[in-house]
Amino acid sequence: MPRPIISDEKLEAFQALWRRHFGKEIDRESAYELGIKLIEMMRLIYHPITDDEQKAVELRQHDIG
Secondary structure, three states: OOOOOOOHHHHHHHHHHHHHHHOOOOOHHHHHHHHHHHHHHHHHHOOOOOHHHHHHHHHHHHHHO
């Protein structure tokens, strides 16, 4: 899978978020590498819920409530 491209605007926003959250500056190369790792992690753990999964959740909530 090809690595995503992070635009200059998004990279600068990521650097600003890092600075605000951690109180430290990071250079563009570090920001790019960390941004790629974040994107890849989100890609691995996030997936949309299917209609069948949504129905199962609703059934469980109905049974509990």
